[in-house]
Amino acid sequence: xxxxxxxxxxxxxxxxxxxxxxxxxxxxxxxxxxxxxxxxxxxxxxxxxxxxxxxxxxxxxxxxxxxxxxxxxxxxxxxxxxxxxxxxxxxxxxxxxxxxxxxxxxxxxxxxxxxxxxxxxxxxxxxxxxxxxxxxxxxxxxxxxxxxxxxxxxxxxxxxxxxxxxxxxxxxxxxxxxxxxxxxxxxxxxxxxxxxxxxxxxxxxxxxxxxxxxxxxxxxxxxxxxxxxxxxxxxxxxxxxxxxxxxxxxxxxxxxxxxxxxxxxxxxxxxxxxxxxxxxxxxxxxxxxxxxxxxxxxxxxxxxxxxxxxxxxxxxxxxxxxxxxx
Amino acid sequence: xxxxxxxxxxxxxxxxxxxxxxxxxxxxxxxxxxxxxxxxxxxxxxxxxxxxxxxxxxxxxxxxxxxxxxxxxxxxxxxxxxxxxxxxxxxxxxxxxxxxxxxxxxxxxxxxxxxxxxxxxxxxxxxxxxxxxxxxxxxxxxxxxxxxxxxxxxxxxxxxxxxxxxxxxxxxxxxxxxxxxxxxxxxxxxxxxxxxxxxxxxxxxxxxxxxxxxxxxxxxxxxxxxxxxxxxxxxxxxxxxxxxxxxxxxxxxxxxxxxxxxxxxxxxxxxxxxxxxxxxxxxxxxxxxxxxxxxxxxxxxxxxxxxxxxxxxxxxxxxxxxxxxxxxxxxxxxxxxxxxxxxxxxxxxxxxxxxxxxxxxxxxxxxxxxxxxxxxxxxxxxxxxxxxxxxxxxxxxxxxxxxxxxxxxxxxxxxxxxxxxxxxxxxxxxxxxxxxxx
Numbered sequence: 121x122x123x124x125x126x127x128x129x130x131x132x133x134x135x136x137x138x139x140x141x142x143x144x145x146x147x148x149x150x151x152x153x154x155x156x157x158x159x160x161x162x163x164x165x166x167x168x169x170x171x172x173x174x175x176x177x178x179x180x181x182x183x184x185x186x187x188x189x190x191x192x193x194x195x196x197x198x199x200x201x202x203x204x205x206x207x208x209x210x211x212x213x214x215x216x217x218x219x220x221x222x223x224x225x226x227x228x229x230x231x232x233x234x235x236x237x238x239x240x241x242x243x244x245x246x247x248x249x250x251x252x253x254x255x256x257x258x259x260x261x262x263x264x265x266x267x268x269x270x271x272x273x274x275x276x277x278x279x280x281x282x283x284x285x286x287x288x289x290x291x292x293x294x295x296x297x298x299x300x301x302x303x304x305x306x307x308x309x310x311x312x313x314x315x316x317x318x319x320x321x322x323x324x325x326x327x328x329x330x331x332x333x334x335x336x337x338x339x340x341x342x343x344x345x346x347x348x349x350x351x352x353x354x355x356x357x358x359x360x361x362x363x364x365x366x367x368x369x370x371x372x373x374x375x376x377x378x379x380x381x382x383x384x385x386x387x388x389x390x391x392x393x394x395x396x397x398x399x400x401x402x403x404x405x406x407x408x409x410x411x412x413x414x415x416x417x418x419x420x421x422x423x424x425x426x427x428x429x430x431x432x433x434x435x436x437x438x439x440x441x442x443x444x445x446x
Numbered sequence: 447x448x449x450x451x452x453x454x455x456x457x458x459x460x461x462x463x464x465x466x467x468x469x470x471x472x473x474x475x476x477x478x479x480x481x482x483x484x485x486x487x488x489x490x491x492x493x494x495x496x497x498x499x500x501x502x503x504x505x506x507x508x509x510x511x512x513x514x515x516x517x518x519x520x521x522x523x524x525x526x527x528x529x530x531x532x533x534x535x536x537x538x539x540x541x542x543x544x545x546x547x548x549x550x551x552x553x554x555x556x557x558x559x560x561x562x563x564x565x566x567x568x569x570x571x572x573x574x575x576x577x578x579x580x581x582x583x584x585x586x587x588x589x590x591x592x593x594x595x596x597x598x599x600x601x602x603x604x605x606x607x608x609x610x611x612x613x614x615x616x617x618x619x620x621x622x623x624x625x626x627x628x629x630x631x632x633x634x635x636x637x638x639x640x641x642x643x644x645x646x647x648x649x650x651x652x653x654x655x656x657x658x659x660x661x662x663x664x665x666x667x668x669x670x671x672x673x674x675x676x677x678x679x680x681x682x683x684x685x686x687x688x689x690x691x692x693x694x695x696x697x698x699x700x701x702x703x704x705x706x707x708x709x710x711x712x713x714x715x716x717x718x719x720x721x722x723x724x725x726x727x728x729x730x731x732x733x734x735x736x737x738x739x740x741x742x743x744x745x746x747x748x749x750x751x752x753x754x755x756x757x758x759x760x761x762x763x764x765x766x767x768x769x770x771x772x773x774x775x776x777x778x779x780x781x782x783x784x785x786x787x788x789x790x791x792x793x794x795x796x797x798x799x800x801x802x803x804x805x806x807x808x809x810x811x812x813x814x815x816x817x818x819x820x821x822x823x824x825x826x827x828x829x830x831x832x833x834x835x836x837x838x839x840x841x842x843x844x845x846x847x848x849x850x851x852x853x854x855x856x857x858x859x860x861x862x863x864x865x866x867x868x869x870x871x872x873x874x875x876x877x878x879x880x881x882x883x884x
Contacts, residue, residue: 219771237771240554259558260551261771279768280796280825281555282803297558299803302825303768322825348868350830372829 146402146444148409149190149203150418151178152435158192159434160208161409163402163443166420166430170208174201180222181440184247185229190442193220193234200234200245205444215252217243222306224265224274226289233274235262242276242287256292258285266307266316268331275331277304277318284318284327286334296334300327306398308357308366310381317366319354326354326368328384338384342370342377356398356440360405360423367408367421369396376410376419378426390428392419400441411438514561516808518798519583519591520545520791521576521603522618524569530737536785541594541617542567543780544788547772548795550779552802561802565795570599577606584610589810592794594618594787597628604630613810615794618787621671625838626874629881634817635840636794640675642873643757646845646857647727647750648679649871653859656724660717660747661690662736663729673729676751680727683862689720695734713742720745727751754849757857760789761848766856769827793826793841800824829856835870838881842869 148161151174158178160170175194182191183205190203191214200214200223216223217236220243224233231253232245241255242262259281266275274287277300284307286296301323308317309331316329326340342352353371359381360366366379372395378388393412396419401408408421412431418438420430520542527536537543545565552563566588568579576599583591584607591607592615593600601624604614614633616624622639624630638646651657659680663673680687693716717726717739726743728751730736736752748754762783765773772792776784784792800822801813816822818839823831828844835842845857862871870876 219774237768238774260554261768278555279771280551281558282800282825283555283558285558294558302823302831322831323823324831350867350869353830 147205148400148402148418148444149181149183149192149442150409150411150434150438151181151192151440152437153177153179153413153439154437155435156194157435158190158203159438161418161432161434163407163409166432168432168434171435172203172208172210174203174210175199179439180220180235181442182223182225183442183445185225185227185445187445191223191225191232192442193223195219195221200232212250214245214247214250215243216245217241217252217255222263222265224267226267226274227269227271231289233265233267233276235265235276237261237263237279240278242274244292254292256287256294258287258294259283259297264304264306264318266309268309268316269311269313273331275307275309275316275318277307279303279305279321282320282323284316284329286331298327298329298334298336300329300336301325301339305355306357308359310359310363311361312363314363317357317359319357319368321353321355321371324349324352324354326357326379340368340377340379340384340386342368342373342386342389344370344373344375344389347373356396356410358399358401358408360401365423367399367410369399369410371395371397374412376408376421388426390421390426392421392428393417393431397438398440400443403444409441409443411441413437413439512560514556514559514802514806514808516561516563516590516798516802517586517588518545518549518563518565518795519588520565520567520594521579521583521591522567522569522594523596523599524571527733529733530735536787537780537782539780540785541787541791543776543782544784544790544792545592545617545795547776547779547788548792548799550775551796552799555799555803559803559806563795563799563802570595576600576603579603580606580612581610584612589613590798590813591615592617592791592798593633594791597621597624600624600633601628601630604633608632611810613814615797617790617794622675622874625840626880629838629883631839631883632814633839634794634797634814634834635838636797637790638759638843638845639840639873640672641678642840642843643845644672644675644679645682645872647755647757647847648676648683648685649857649859649862650755650847650855651725651727651750652683652685653861656748657685658688658722658724659685660720660723660726661687661729662693662717662726662739663690664732664734664736665692665694666732666734668731669729669734672731672752676727676729688723691716693728693730693735695732709738710742713738714744717742718744723747725750726754728753755854756848756850757845758786758848759843759846760784760786761846761853763848763852764827764846766853767827767829772827789826793824793832796826797824797841830869833867835876837876837879840873842867842872844869845872 146163150159158172162169176196178192180193198218202212204211216234218238220234234243244253259278261279262276264277276285284298301320303322305321306319316331318327327336328338352373356369358367364381368377375389394414397411399410417431422429549563580603616635620640726749728736730752739749805812847855858868858871864870
């Protein structure tokens with residue numbers, strides 16, 4: 121992409137945020153895989169306000185749709201814990217299959233879908249009754265979970281089968297399997313449902329999938345001067361609500377790639393901490409917080425200016441982020 | 447041959463940060479080499495095209511609704527290795543188990559693509575003819591074979607299989623000659639070479655600044671090959687062999703009752719009188735003495751090579767980069783831990799799976815072309831993609847350093863740079879290769 125279009129996009133984004141509401145207090149919940157804790161971070165002050173002890177090996181972390189609790193997958197305890205966002209305490213557990221890693225809520229918030237790496241299934245959990253409703257067999261080592269904005273399809277990526285499985289929520293049948301590059305880690309829909317982005321950690325690419333035709337329409341490659349291709353390992357993805365910008369965490373490349381949501385070209389690489397893994401926007405999308413596993417911190421990216429403005433120390437091996445809802 | 451002799455002159459002593467300087471003239475060499483090898487492979491390809499015209503295309507044409515069935519041969523020797531340590535005694539299905547697990551993984555994926563995979567295990571006794579076994583597999587329609595065979599038997603199998611259009615995956619033999627002067631266009635090497643293993647260890651020892659090596663080598667042919675590889679690495683990365691001794695195998699049983707008392711007296715005596723050294727490096731593939739060295743040497747120094755810190759392609763304790771999932775699957779299925787040989791066979795069977803999945807066919811030539819293309823990447827829980835060296839069909843891979851309980855480090859070490867792939871700092875590199883496919 122040319123510099124001019126890049127600048128144009130930044131400007132357009134800046135204008136968008138100028139017109140948006142002023143920032144308000146939000147909280148980010150960060151799972152620390154090694155310290156077995158969740159750090160609570162106030163995004164106004166940009167500092168950690170509380171550290172919550174959780175089960176063993178917390179990784180996938182999501183906010184409930186009503187914002188009342190955070191669900192965190194504690195893989196080595198083979199369960200999911202819930203943290204009350206008012207009391208900031210662990211209040212209960214949700215059933216899951218063995219070694220849950222990533223999870224996603226249905227748009228109505230009533231159902232939780234969990235990838236169980238150890239037995240090649242996706243577990244469906246009814247949030248109200250806290251009961252497992254069923255399982256869908258998928259490929260080897262299911263990991264990434266994405267839910268279409270219309271709530272009709274859940275997508276699971278399997279790391280060793282190298283597929284994105286499209287599961288029809290109503291029938292629980294797999295309706296399509298799309299091959300992507302090696303070790304797909306994460307799946308993220310655009311908010312209008314027009315595209316699904318899937319990162320391939322070992323393959324080093326992000327595939328853009330047409331969710332209707334179930335075909336890969338474009339592959340994003342990353343080329344960072346001075347870095348070997350092998351070191352570029354895309355993991356987490358965040359796309360702005362207007363679909364104009366995507367952010368891809370590049371793991372050991374220590375960079376976040378900024379992607380133009382329309383052309384799918386890389387606009388910029390932002391240098392962050394070591395082994396950048398997942399991220400979440402503040403509700404106003406003014407900031408993107410990303411976890412840096414090896415440097416034990418969170419980098420704050422100022423979204424309108426596309427600049428890394430701050431890094432905040434959290435627990436050991438920070439993995440995922442869940443954010444207060446608007 | 448002009449190329450090979452020129453290339454061998456390019457060999458030089460590598461040290462920290464000098465590999466990057468190899469520069470553009472080797473690029474030119476590489477280009478010429480690829481052209482030349484292209485010609486060598488041409489006849490193989492033409493033959494395969496004819497074959498494809500016969501029935502390969504029927505397979506690819508049938509894909510979609512109809513099933514693709516892939517039967518993989520697994521060729522291995524019936525003999526059992528002996529080890530000094532009881533806990534390292536190989537299981538009867540060592541290696542095969544890894545391939546079987548990968549077949550399960552391939553079938554889980556294949557379920558969504560109407561592809562099925564199966565394995566046909568063939569054990570060769572010492573008097574058995576590898577050629578006959580290969581022909582028998584070919585007669586059953588097997589064209590993809592994972593081979594865990596000694597080098598001469600592997601070559602015989604490959605040369606027999608060549609006329610039957612078969613593709614072999616070497617999962618066991620670490621001999622460099624199979625990738626160099628004795629390389630074959632129909633053998634893909636999944637096992638690392640001795641030179642790759644030695645370089646992986648040497649890089650770490652040099653990084654630790656344990657540059658003064660006390661070197662002990664066994665008396666069997668394979669000990670000497672392993673010893674030569676370690677010596678090459680010492681020269682390459684700037685370590686110095688300050689003393690070299692040979693440990694002669696005089697026969698006798700493995701561990702015996704009360705034998706331990708004798709060993710406690712023998713090893714200090716054997717290692718006495720060496721000049722000041724940092725680490726004892728032992729080359730003992732035959733499992734005669736090295737495992738007796740740790741904690742028994744005259745000087746209180748660490749041991750590496752065939753005991754102590756050992757370079758390997760896999761270890762039961764490996765849990766980085768999602769390896770825990772693979773270890774769990776293996777344990778659940780076989781109730782034992784996964785060895786290097788298991789991992790090499792798993793990788794071979796997964797490469798076949800990737801080839802079939804991506805090309806949507808069971809055609810050997812299509813699979814081979816895919817595996818050699820830039821699109822191929824094997825995810826094998828090593829933190830980066832594994833790819834093939836096109837000049838000799840060796841799988842590039844990191845080398846793990848295990849202390850027998852945990853992974854101490856993983857090579858290539860930081861700072862050992864290379865103009866193509868840092869993994870090519872391990873083992874013979876393209877400018878040095880003696881491989882010219884026949």
